[in-house]
Amino acid sequence: MTHDSIHQENVTCSFRRALAALCLALIALLAACGGTDGPRTTPPADGRLRVVTTLFPLYDFARSIAGERAQVSMLLPPGMEPHSFEPRPDDMLRINSAGLFVYTNPVMEPWAARIIQGVDPNRVRVINAGQGAGYRTVTPDGDADGHEHGHQHAGALDPHIWLDLDNAQLMVDNILSGFTAADPVNAAYYRGNASALKSRLADLDRRYRGGLASCERREFLHGGHYAFGYLARRYNLAYRSLSGVSSESEPSAARMAAMVRHIRESGAQYLFAEELLSPRLTETLAAEAGVRVLRLHGGHNLALDDFRAGVTFISLMDRNLVNLQKGLACRPK
Incomplete structure (x- = not known):
C-alpha cells in the first residue's frame, strides 16, 4: 500500500467518523426536542422494560437480573473488538x-x-455500572503503577474493572438500582435475581482463589493489550502484556524484543493470546521464544457462535481458570 493510499484511507476514515458524529448530534437533537409529555419509554409490545447495554459483561449481568420481565440487548455487535467501536445513528x-x-x-x-x-x-x-469501583492506573506501555483512584479520575485508568470480582458484584448492584428505579413493580423479582447472580460470582471467586493458590509460576505473560491487571492483582499474580491499555496501541520493535527476552529468561512455557484479536503476533512471539500459546478471554465481547450459544460471563471465566492453571503449572487442591 502506497503512502498516498494510506493517507487517503486515513482521510476517508476521519470523514466517516465526523459524519457519524454529526448524525449522532442531529439524532440527539431530535430526541431532545421530543418533549417530556409522552410516556417514559416506548416499551416492547409485551410491555416489558427495555434495557440497552454496551459491553458483554453488562449485557450478561443485566439479562440475569431481568429474567423474563425485561428485554435486554447489547449495543456492541458480537465479534467486534470494543476499543475500536463507534456508535452509529441507529444505536442512538x-x-x-x-x-x-x-x-x-x-x-x-x-x-x-x-x-x-x-x-x-x-x-x-442512564447507569454508569462502574460507579464507585476501585480503579487502577497504568503507564502508557501497560505497566501498573500500583495506585488506585475513584472513578472520577481520568487519564491512564485501566477500564477493565469487571475482571476484579468485587467490582463485578458492585456492577451488579449498580445495574440493579437502574432496574428497580425504572420498573419498581418488579423490584423484588429483580433483587432476587441479582442476589442469585452475586452468589454465583462469589462462588467463581472462591474457585479462582483455590485454583490459583498452588501454582509453580506466579506470573502470566500476555501477547495482547493490558486487560488482565485486575485479575492478576486479585489473585496475587504478576502480569506482563505486550501492549498498553488500548487494543489499538502498536508495540514497538524494542518492546517486542524485550518481551521475547523476558519470556526466555522467565522460564515460561506458555504465552497467552487474546480473544477477538488475531493471534498472529502472539504466535510469532511464542515461536521466537520457543513457547506455546493459550487463550484468555477478557470478557469484553463474544464471538458470534458463543453469543448464539448463550455463553455467560461466568462460563468464560471458568475457561480462563482452566488455561491459567495449565499455563502456570498449578497443582490441584
Missing part, C-alpha cells in the same frame, strides 16, 4: 427508545458521554 435511536441504558465507565466507552448528552432523562435512565 435504540437507546432513546429504551427505558434503561447501561455503560461500563467513561474510560472504557469515551463515546458514551456524547450519547448521554442526547438522551432525554425523563425517558431513559
